Amino acid sequence: MQPQRYSLQREKIYAVVRESVEHPTAEMVFAWLKPEIPRLSLGTVYRNLHRMAEEGRLQELPGPIVRFDGDTTPHAHFTCLTCGRVSDAIGSYDPGLDAAACKKGFRAIRHTLMFYGTCPQCAKVGKKDDC
Amino acid sequence: MQPQRYSLQREKIYAVVRESVEHPTAEMVFAWLKPEIPRLSLGTVYRNLHRMAEEGRLQELPGPIVRFDGDTTPHAHFTCLTCGRVSDAIGSYDPGLDAAACKKGFRAIRHTLMFYGTCPQCAKVGKKDDC
DNA sequence: CATATAACTAGAAATCATTACTGAATAGAT
């Protein structure tokens, strides 16, 4: 890993992801910080998010659009098929699963568990597709 | 769902995914079928794969590049971090998890479980990054 | 403090997977 220098952008990006509960995308982080740092560039957001994920400072959630989680402890996630929001899933994550998946020469070191369904907000509004 | 007409392309695409164990991407399916159907178009592959996934005839594996699985029974998958191959993961899939994740208003209807690590082929070659 | 230098940035262009569009081809009904 490269030597590291302080960067205001990086720390602001980290803070935003860390404090958010929304598992934001790079675009979301950019939109939130742009007013505060008007010269901020989207490329900078992508670069730093990805870098902090590599360093283990953030968690990267795979998907068609990558999302980031400031909580790096392994846990399950929930994607609402109606509104697209990503939340933490309660319980349901078994850290022992990696060991269980090590069979026939496979060596699992981590896993992602993503549930799909309806979030509380969307369940309330019933058939409506807004939230 | 729309009325359905027979299409040679669709059936060939289905057969290729069904018979393959590689959880192919759209590009892979296209490359395999192109010699056999020279006029085949990549858009056709995407359209039919996605359509069959909606119909429940194929399973779509989320990720930065979408992969397809001819086995529609719920099961876990394994991504090799070295070679990128996607395989079926043995055991480790608990269908009861969806019910367990239904808490605080969340309604889970399905989930994906993806392990990451080293596949048997890559484990053998040790440090080499080819397979 | 001054300055050197490697790390960092903004902005824009390039890339890659995927989707949308358009006119031609074709399955299947009459």
Added chain:
DNA sequence: ATCTATTCAGTAATGATTTCTAGTTATATG
């Protein structure tokens, strides 16, 4: 055989992400 809606090939458009380049800036050192 003819008609018509579905499907197709080919191409252009899109959207997320990466890369590139020249300019900034943190920080080590004199």
